[in-house]
Amino acid sequence: MxxxxxxxxxxxxxxxxxxxxxxxxxxxxxxxxxxxxxxxxxxxxxxxxxxxxxxxxxxxxxxxxxxxxxxxxxxxxxxxxxxxxxAETLPSSPRSDPADPSEASDVDMEDVLTLRRVLETGAAESAAARTLTPAERQHLMVALTEVDAVGTDSAEEYRRRDSRLHLAVAEVTAAPSLTSAVADVRTRVNELLNAIPLLSTNIEHSNVQHRAIVAAILSGDPAAARAAMDEHLEGTAALLRAFL
Structure with a gap:
């Protein structure tokens, strides 16, 4: 039994x-x-x-x-x-090879996730606090539409468009230094994301959260934009901690 x-x-x-x-x-x-x-x-x-x-x-x-x-x-x-x-035989951890010099430690991962949370929740809040130009509003909507349109067949394409949306949020803050910092941390996040599977249910959930983030920014609600981004990032962090 x-x-x-x-x-x-x-x-x-x-x-x-x-x-x-x-x-x-x-x-x-x-x-x-x-x-x-x-x-x-x-x-x-x-x-x-x-x-x-x-x-x-x-x-x-x-x-x-x-x-x-x-x-x-x-x-x-x-x-x-x-x-x-x-399962009787469990999958090997994507970071289980100690000979790999690019292997990230648990501390490194938490460092990246903490930095990302500080930067991107702040970016969402700052973007919502600004009066966006028509071009900036369109920029956000185009990035949102593009990530919504891609399925789960290509992890690389989904993460490229997902990254583009997150960068678009930073770009409409009109703070180049912040945009650069978000780009840097996103590069590190993508290295972690590439080591875990792309889950269709998570993608559906993420797309709902993306729409909530953009809606809050476009409606000029900084608190709601920050909260929506924070919820979204915590979902990603939960999966990274689980798999890695």
């Missing part, structure tokens, strides 16, 4: 606190696996129980489990003793 994850996992499978429910659920699942709370071959708690413990809908949980399964960390089994099981 299959072994099920023990209730000692309560510290990991605790309620999701943010509005990035999908991303944080993925983070919790991978955290449980990486910490050994859910060991290879063990069955995760039943869907109803796990959704209740995480405080998310069963639809969100299924999407998160599907993403983690696609990445090779869990598998679904049918039958009397079926369920979702941690």
């Amino acid at each position: 299959a072994t099920t994850v023990r209730y000692a996992s309560a510290a990991v499978f605790r309620p999701v606190r943010t509005r990035n429910a999908f991303e944080e659920t993925v983070e919790r699942l991978l955290q449980a696996i990486r910490l050994g709370v859910a060991a290879p071959g063990e069955r995760l708690p039943a869907e109803r129980e796990l959704a209740a413990r995480l405080g998310v809908s069963r639809v969100t949980l299924r999407e998160a489990i599907r993403a983690v399964a696609d990445a090779g960390y869990v598998e679904s089994r049918r039958g009397r003793y079926g369920g979702t099981f941690v």
Whole structure:
């Protein structure tokens, strides 16, 4: 009979606190696996129980489990003793080769994420506080439309257009030094993003958040623009912490 994850996992499978429910659920699942709370071959708690413990809908949980399964960390089994099981052989970490001189440490990643959060939330707030010209407003809308239009078939193309939108937000602050700083940190963020899979549910969620950010900037609401950007960046950070 299959072994099920023990209730000692309560510290990991605790309620999701943010509005990035999908991303944080993925983070919790991978955290449980990486910490050994859910060991290879063990069955995760039943869907109803796990959704209740995480405080998310069963639809969100299924999407998160599907993403983690696609990445090779869990598998679904049918039958009397079926369920979702941690894979017997886990994928290697993209940063597991100590001989790679470009390997980033956990501290480096948190440094990048902190810098990004400070710069990009500030940029969104500053952009919303300005009276934008018609050309600047169009620039934002074109960048938003372009990232909305691309699917998940090409991770490289999506991240290029996603980067362009984030840079557009910085550009309409009319602060060249800020734009340069955002470009620099985005280069470092993309190095991290390229090491994790592109998840379709996350892309859909990100596009909704992109629209909220741009809408707040165009309506001249600095507080809402800052909050929308902060929520968006935290979702990305959750996935990076989960996979890396």
